[in-house]
Amino acid sequence: MEAAFRRLYGTAPEGVWSAPGRVNLIGEHTDYNDGFCLPMALPQATLVAARRRTDGLLRLHSAQGDGKVTELPLAGLAPGTATGWVRYPAGVVWALAEAGHDVGGADLHIDSTVPTGAGLSSSAALECAVAVAYDDLYGLGLPGPELARTAQRAEHAFAGVPCGIMDQMASVCSAEATALHLDCRTLAHRRIPFGLAADGLRLLVVDTRVKHDLGDGAYAALRAGCERAATLLGVPALRDLAPADLGPALAGLPADLAPLVRHVVTENERVTRAVDHLEAEDTEGLGPLLTAGHASLRDDYGVSCAETDLVVDTAVAAGALGARMTGAGFGGSVIVLARDREARAIAGAVTEAFHRAGHHPPAVLEAVPSRGAGRLTMGG
Numbered sequence: 615m616e617a618a619f620r621r622l623y624g625t626a627p628e629g630v631w632s633a634p635g636r637v638n639l640i641g642e643h644t645d646y647n648d649g650f651c652l653p654m655a656l657p658q659a660t661l662v663a664a665r666r667r668t669d670g671l672l673r674l675h676s677a678q679g680d681g682k683v684t685e686l687p688l689a690g691l692a693p694g695t696a697t698g699w700v701r702y703p704a705g706v707v708w709a710l711a712e713a714g715h716d717v718g719g720a721d722l723h724i725d726s727t728v729p730t731g732a733g734l735s736s737s738a739a740l741e742c743a744v745a746v747a748y749d750d751l752y753g754l755g756l757p758g759p760e761l762a763r764t765a766q767r768a769e770h771a772f773a774g775v776p777c778g779i780m781d782q783m784a785s786v787c788s789a790e791a792t793a794l795h796l797d798c799r800t801l802a803h804r805r806i807p808f809g810l811a812a813d814g815l816r817l818l819v820v821d822t823r824v825k826h827d828l829g830d831g832a833y834a835a836l837r838a839g840c841e842r843a844a845t846l847l848g849v850p851a852l853r854d855l856a857p858a859d860l861g862p863a864l865a866g867l868p869a870d871l872a873p874l875v876r877h878v879v880t881e882n883e884r885v886t887r888a889v890d891h892l893e894a895e896d897t898e899g900l901g902p903l904l905t906a907g908h909a910s911l912r913d914d915y916g917v918s919c920a921e922t923d924l925v926v927d928t929a930v931a932a933g934a935l936g937a938r939m940t941g942a943g944f945g946g947s948v949i950v951l952a953r954d955r956e957a958r959a960i961a962g963a964v965t966e967a968f969h970r971a972g973h974h975p976p977a978v979l980e981a982v983p984s985r986g987a988g989r990l991t992m993g994g
């Protein structure tokens with residue numbers, strides 16, 4: 615990173631910061647309903663080498679970009695002024711300035727191992743890497759949840775995606791060998807030990823390499839549907855509906871909203887049960903909850919697709935303890951919880967099923983619970 619930075623900008627960076635992608639174990643489409651989720655950080659991460667500038671310019675370069683250095687004057691930053699990947703880092707700097715923080719320009723060089731379009735939060739990793747870099751460089755000392763909120767604000771305003779807070783909190787606040795139990799209303803969070811290897815288990819991530827275009831518009835529509843349902847039910851958010859209230863609530867709702875509410879309420883309950891299993895050191899007990907969560911996303915929330923269903927069904931038939939799509943859906947990735955000794959055969963069965971169905975081969979990664987965002991090295 616340092617060498618590439620020097621070549622681009624003719625001087626050393628002040629440091630290198632990193633922020634990971636994530637998978638969510640359980641608690642999908644609950645974050646924007648003030649609910650609960652249980653994500654973990656991946657080893658795949660976005661790195662930012664950075665140096666402050668005193669002339670109010672933001673210069674940006676990405677190893678995954680077109681080779682050009684983009685120059686943006688800080689004074690002119692506003693939603694709509696940046697395009698492509700630059701929206702995410704520019705949005706973060708804008709959001710910091712908007713919140714009244716005294717930040718100036720910087721030279722940034724970015725490189726990432728988080729696959730894009732795979733539902734593994736490459737955009738949150740990029741936002742959070744820039745947020746932690748700026749926090750350090752400009753001595754802001756912001757707590758993790760505030761950095762996550764800043765990154766989320768960038769995504770809302772600069773990318774136009776009304777995302778929840780899960781991805782940014784997972785990227786900033788995760789730690790090695792743990793999953794992050796997150797209350798999305800208060801941002802209270804707890805790291806739950808999630809060792810996997812010690813239990814003879816592995817968590818595979820199967821990237822279907824499918825990204826349906828309806829993704830972003832459909833996401834906003836689902837969020838709006840949940841908010842309408844909460845208003846009709848007279849609760850601040852669907853989080854406020856207890857499982858015992860579900861029957862009467864569903865009876866009074868229009869047919870298009872009732873399944874959304876059922877998913878959110880049952881999914882919050884699955885998060886609680888998943889945490890109970892982990893705290894009882896029964897990681898295998900997570901399996902059936904994952905598969906039940908997938909059924910709910912497929913049948914009630916309607917965000918699964920043929921390819922993600924095929925991964926789940928094939929993996930479970932081949933002996934996986936459980937499997938579910940992870941992230942927003944409409945394609946993307948599936949997590950598969952498997953015994954170590956069976957993982958390879960399960961991955962093989964999925965690849966074979968994709969071949970038979972005429973789909974592109976999936977990419978299989980291993981999810982190792984990893985560290986959250988932070989500084990990597992001191993530059994010269």
Ligand code: GLA
Nearest residue numbers: 642643777778779780941942
């Ligand atoms: C995307 C969003 C998150 C969350 C998930 C679904 O990843 O960015 O905020 O809503 O979808 O759980």
